[in-house]
Amino acid sequence: MTTHELTLDTALLLEQLATLGAIGQDCVQGGRTRIALTDAEKAGRDQLVQWMRELELEVRIDRVGNIFGILAAASADGDPQALMMGSHIDTVRNAGALDGCYGVLAGLAVVRAYRQAGVRPLRAIVVGAFTNEEGVRYQPDMMGSLVYAGGLPVQAALDTIGIDGTRLGDELERIGYAGTMESGSIVPHEYLELHIEQGPVLEAEGKQIGVVENLQGISWQKVTVQGVANHAGTTPTRMRHDAGYAAAACIAFLREEVVGAAPDTTLATTGALKFEPDVINVIPRKATFTVDLRDPDEQRLQAAEKRFADFLVEIAEREGVTIETERLVRFEPVVFDAALANRIEAAAERRGLSHMRMTSGAGHDAQMMARIAPSAMIFVPSRSGISHNPREHTDDEQLILGAQVLLDVVQECLATP
């Protein structure tokens, strides 16, 4: 069997992306909003399940609402582990049409290629759509895959209270997606996730395919600086305890010294910042800001955290302010499976596509699945790196090329049971 005898129905893939993208769409803003377990997301789930049934897949829902469409293996002999592809179909508010959906629907397109060719795979193929990847309504994000990989007890997930006061388990029941399958019970032999990059690197580098070999570790902190409010005109500099200046010095230090120590890998961002009382001629009494640190190497990520923590001590002493930090999120970096990455690279190469090894900056279900199976991701370019936005865009041709590479890798994986 060569890797080219199966054919993707590329037109149907694009059509399904458009159809799913219209569910929950706001005609004025252009974006769609299918936040996990809302009515709009239920409509998306129903559409997905209908498409799975049209392919005569076995549809199973696990206890946390993850949806799996299963194409059975050619032979039921023994119990060979399944190949799993997947991603998610929930969205942020006013989102693009591709994030998550592309990976799920490309998975369906791969299965469809098998169906249409009448080929039964040597091992089962499973297409998964994981619950609440975005984490907009219920924390943490990537929840469905985290539960599936054993990182969060299913009961804890069901008992999660959302920002609207609802209980996740109750909402699952309400929309009819409280399944009975035990999460994690289909243990994949490997997990593949095709995704838009959501960043500008592929476009900037002029590459068609990103071979994602690892995923950054993420460290989120909230920093609160407490100083003393005083009159901007009458307080000599030496007598100031300026929470705003201390915060600004921290943000500058993050870029200049923390990122500066590992400029090719460490990322630091302060996205949110508030001053109190926030008045032109009053020295800020309080400054609150967030720190988002990322690095694909755990040692370097820890070094960045340490460098920043040391600076907090230094600036607190120097300015006479107190600084408290609260850890919000901490994920260790994930290294994807080298053999799968090699296969992705080889597949792109065989098709004559330009490609590059890269790190995923965003979190994905693949990072959770990597806990229980060899995993890897394939990226296609995002125009201007924009995502979580109605302007999220990848050219149709690129979407198709990514799905082709996915199909090639699936065929290769299934050729070696």
Place this chain on the structure above:
Amino acid sequence: MTTHELTLDTALLLEQLATLGAIGQDCVQGGRTRIALTDAEKAGRDQLVQWMRELELEVRIDRVGNIFGILAAASADGDPQALMMGSHIDTVRNAGALDGCYGVLAGLAVVRAYRQAGVRPLRAIVVGAFTNEEGVRYQPDMMGSLVYAGGLPVQAALDTIGIDGTRLGDELERIGYAGTMESGSIVPHEYLELHIEQGPVLEAEGKQIGVVENLQGISWQKVTVQGVANHAGTTPTRMRHDAGYAAAACIAFLREEVVGAAPDTTLATTGALKFEPDVINVIPRKATFTVDLRDPDEQRLQAAEKRFADFLVEIAEREGVTIETERLVRFEPVVFDAALANRIEAAAERRGLSHMRMTSGAGHDAQMMARIAPSAMIFVPSRSGISHNPREHTDDEQLILGAQVLLDVVQECLATP
């Protein structure tokens, strides 16, 4: 005539401060709110005018609502210029009882000392209460004294529209303080303003009297940094246009380089700052912040502005952002009259009070009056430097000592016609 034969009624001064401080007071918050030309401020004006009439002063109201209480000279021969003392009785929201009121009521106490001793001064003594010093409702602040000194046409002041949509002239009519006296028509021979420091310097230095020899120049700007919002995890540092980082670098530069170039005189404060969209994992698209620069020397203030402007160009280039600045306020520094400052210093010395030369960091009516008459200010300590706050406090003993020094200086000035 020695400088000690007149006696202050110190108990009455403190009582009047308490009485005026109770007008517009909020029993829950403790502070009082007598924003210019509101009903509460009218009540304060009515009380002040009543006290002026009790002292049998001639009360005159000018076209912008400034109130003057005039103790006529011993002889009407010739037209010797008056000695003027004053300040303001309007307040910010939830203010202390002393800011402004202390200078006005201490002026009345000085006049009362003349009245009670049956002494007629060689020149007229005028106590002024200037309209809208705080600038909460109508911009600019120090408006009444600015108009009086000829820095703003009276019609422009009357036509000012407030933050509540009201026209200043209409509100003056409404509360009955649209006077007919032409602003500036009593040209003072000298102007003296006693005030709480509103800063921490006297307390920190352990001094009882501040001899204010100058007043800082003030430069207010609003800075808007426009960058590009992008994902904090997927955007390499070299591809970022981070408005938040650029703003932080500016704030750090202000302290470290602009203040650093003249640490004893230049002050820089960023009191207000906003990020957009202000989300933890999104690189800020936009940052807006204020810059409050002060220095008692115009050359140094210009040098500080220049240094900062040069850095804006540099950081805009380096980070690939655009930066716009809007000038909000610009006052040149004011140098007070050296002879008056010497008299204040000598008076404090004669009374055995500790004293120091200092710069006023806040703006005061005296800076406007300095345009038309030799002017100076006397400061007394503010506990913890707090002002514009119900916790504003100066010990009664200190309030009395300040008024004594004022009386001494007035007597000296009037001894030399």
